[in-house]
Amino acid sequence: MLWIPAGLALALVVLPVVGLLARTDYARLPELLTSGASLNALRLSLVTAVLSTVLCVLLGVPLAVVLARSRSRGVRVLRAVVLLPLVLPPVVGGLALLFLLGRNGFLGYLLDVTAGVRIPFTTTAVVIAQTFVAMPFLVVSLEGALRGAGDRYERVAATLGARPWTVFRRVTVPLLLPALGSGAVLSFARALGEFGATITFAGSLEGVTRTLPLEVYNQAEADVDSAVALALLLIVVAVVVIAVARPRALEGRP
Amino acid sequence: MTLRAEMKLSRGSFSLSVALDVPEGTVLAVLGPNGSGKSTLLGCLAGLLVPDDGVVTLGERTLTRSPRLQVQPHDRGVGLLAQDALLFPHLSVVDNVAFAPRSRGASRAESRAVARRWLSEVDAAGLADRRPAQLSGGQAQRVAIARALAGEPDLLLLDEPLAALDVDAAPAIRGLLRRVLRSPGNRRATVLVTHDPLDALALADHVVVLDGGRVVERGATGEVLSAPRTPFTARIAGLNLVAGTAEEQGLRLAGGGLISGIPSPDVVAGEPAVAVFAPGSVAVYPASELPEGSPRNTVAAVVGALEPHGPVVRLRTVDGDGWAEGLSADLTPAAVAELALEPGTPIRLAVKATAVTIQPAFGK
Numbered sequence: 001m002l003w004i005p006a007g008l009a010l011a012l013v014v015l016p017v018v019g020l021l022a023r024t025d026y027a028r029l030p031e032l033l034t035s036g037a038s039l040n041a042l043r044l045s046l047v048t049a050v051l052s053t054v055l056c057v058l059l060g061v062p063l064a065v066v067l068a069r070s071r072s073r074g075v076r077v078l079r080a081v082v083l084l085p086l087v088l089p090p091v092v093g094g095l096a097l098l099f100l101l102g103r104n105g106f107l108g109y110l111l112d113v114t115a116g117v118r119i120p121f122t123t124t125a126v127v128i129a130q131t132f133v134a135m136p137f138l139v140v141s142l143e144g145a146l147r148g149a150g151d152r153y154e155r156v157a158a159t160l161g162a163r164p165w166t167v168f169r170r171v172t173v174p175l176l177l178p179a180l181g182s183g184a185v186l187s188f189a190r191a192l193g194e195f196g197a198t199i200t201f202a203g204s205l206e207g208v209t210r211t212l213p214l215e216v217y218n219q220a221e222a223d224v225d226s227a228v229a230l231a232l233l234l235i236v237v238a239v240v241v242i243a244v245a246r247p248r249a250l251e252g253r254p
Numbered sequence: 255m256t257l258r259a260e261m262k263l264s265r266g267s268f269s270l271s272v273a274l275d276v277p278e279g280t281v282l283a284v285l286g287p288n289g290s291g292k293s294t295l296l297g298c299l300a301g302l303l304v305p306d307d308g309v310v311t312l313g314e315r316t317l318t319r320s321p322r323l324q325v326q327p328h329d330r331g332v333g334l335l336a337q338d339a340l341l342f343p344h345l346s347v348v349d350n351v352a353f354a355p356r357s358r359g360a361s362r363a364e365s366r367a368v369a370r371r372w373l374s375e376v377d378a379a380g381l382a383d384r385r386p387a388q389l390s391g392g393q394a395q396r397v398a399i400a401r402a403l404a405g406e407p408d409l410l411l412l413d414e415p416l417a418a419l420d421v422d423a424a425p426a427i428r429g430l431l432r433r434v435l436r437s438p439g440n441r442r443a444t445v446l447v448t449h450d451p452l453d454a455l456a457l458a459d460h461v462v463v464l465d466g467g468r469v470v471e472r473g474a475t476g477e478v479l480s481a482p483r484t485p486f487t488a489r490i491a492g493l494n495l496v497a498g499t500a501e502e503q504g505l506r507l508a509g510g511g512l513i514s515g516i517p518s519p520d521v522v523a524g525e526p527a528v529a530v531f532a533p534g535s536v537a538v539y540p541a542s543e544l545p546e547g548s549p550r551n552t553v554a555a556v557v558g559a560l561e562p563h564g565p566v567v568r569l570r571t572v573d574g575d576g577w578a579e580g581l582s583a584d585l586t587p588a589a590v591a592e593l594a595l596e597p598g599t600p601i602r603l604a605v606k607a608t609a610v611t612i613q614p615a616f617g618k
Contacts, residue, residue: 152338
């Protein structure tokens with residue numbers, strides 16, 4: 001009995017991709033993909049996604065450790081807050097960022113007046129938007145791994161004379177590497193696909209903020225063939241991410 | 255270093271209130287069932303838990319003086335060996351053992367040299383370059399012992415170190431612990447938490463028995479185990495112990511008799527040893543009847559006392575032939591009635607040789 005809905009679900013996932021493949025103009029593909037706008041978008045996408053993945057790791061690992069190890073009650077509330085970008089529509093996230101860091105936002109105003117820095121509609125804004133939506137993926141997968149492993153190794157390390165920072169560096173982080181790998185891949189994929197928060201907070205300026213998904217959207221109105229070719233490129237990148245990194249969360253293994 | 259500890263701690267409905275003294279160079283066994291507070295006690299000593307009230311001193315140093323002073327685990331000079339070896343899976347065996355010297359600031363080369371020395375001390379030098387995942391349970395526990403000792407702790411805490419090992423590996427590790435804990439000239443205080451009286455017998459000088467977070471009995475190991483003063487201790491730790499000299503087939507008594515049994519691997523023929531068997535493995539017959547069949551060890555005795563112990567009745571003997579004095583045997587109430595046992599009744603006891611283990615004599 002389950003086969004029918006299961007088959008429908010699978011078709012829902014697979015058929016659109018097949019439709020896209022069928023619609024692709026393979027003869028013009030090389031030309032479409034190597035156009036100036038496409039290459040600009042691809043380069044920008046890769047650079048910003050890598051930067052935001054690095055940010056996710058640098059900020060997300062300490063956050064995950066604090067969330068998993070802290071025993072205080074407020075942490076439970078904090079965890080819900082961290083998950084917010086995961087459930088929030090990205091457009092809403094983008095608007096929130098704009099009202100924080102935009103020229104009329106309180107932090108944005110402060111930055112503008114004191115340092116002359118304006119963040120919205122810059123590449124920095126793209127990285128911030130991507131980090132905002134991607135970080136929960138990293139934090140959630142790391143926190144799960146940390147809780148599953150418990151703190152037994154950390155306790156043993158402490159009794160062996162290791163100070164807290166040594167424990168973090170020589171025990172916590174190495175044990176976390178597999179989960180960190182899959183979490184980083186998930187974050188990278190999410191950052192690469194980010195659209196709503198980016199277009200709201202960073203706009204769509206070619207070479208500055210127009211990443212691949214924005215370029216696809218842009219071309220969909222002007223040149224459908226080009227949009228399809230770029231979409232294909234995003235699919236290829238996604239498949240490569242799954243095949244190469246094989247994040248455990250995506251394979252259904254614990 | 256001598257350990258002195260006095261601790262009180264409450265968690266929900268559980269409360270622990272314990273005072274301990276472990277002179278340097280000796281081993282104290284903490285015996286008790288699950289939930290009696292053994293692990294909490296170790297956690298407080300290791301600095302992983304903070305007692306609500308209490309003082310812990312190690313030699314001249316004060317480790318805990320609640321609520322003001324609480325030396326952190328990494329500054330205590332305490333080694334912890336748990337039930338699971340808990341070797342760091344991402345480090346090789348030698349780097350696991352080198353972890354403590356390295357954490358205390360030794361160079362990589364120095365700490366590896368220390369690690370190799372300790373690995374050969376526990377007969378695991380050949381495992382140095384393996385990964386923890388490639389070790390058997392017994393091998394991993396050997397390495398964990400080396401790792402705990404490589405930090406040269408003044409206080410060594412053993413938390414059920416043999417409980418997770420299979421029956422083939424446990425005696426060898428027990429023998430190894432015996433050797434390293436009793437190495438002459440060491441100034442360490444050791445606290446061994448266990449639910450197995452045999453571990454206490456093999457390793458400890460003194461025993462405290464814990465029940466519901468309170469010490470219900472304390473004393474020299476042999477006395478507590480063979481002549482428990484409380485019914486609780488008798489139930490969880492009561493053992494029959496008969497002293498003599500080890501032989502290949504069993505134990506030679508001072509009076510000349512032989513108790514057949516299975517020597518544990520670390521027992522040496524000709525050395526002082528004890529025959530150990532549980533009260534439940536002692537069968538009771540009328541004095542007139544000579545049991546036929548497989549039991550190798552039989553002895554005439556006289557019933558001294560009969561006490562109910564939960565579902566069974568524990569019989570204690572008074573004088574009899576040779577080794578029969580002061581033994582315990584567990585019977586069902588029905589058997590007591592059928593044999594018409596009462597204090598003064600002459601009886602004959604039988605113990606299968608397979609129920610008797612010959613252990614090296616404890617203490618000094």
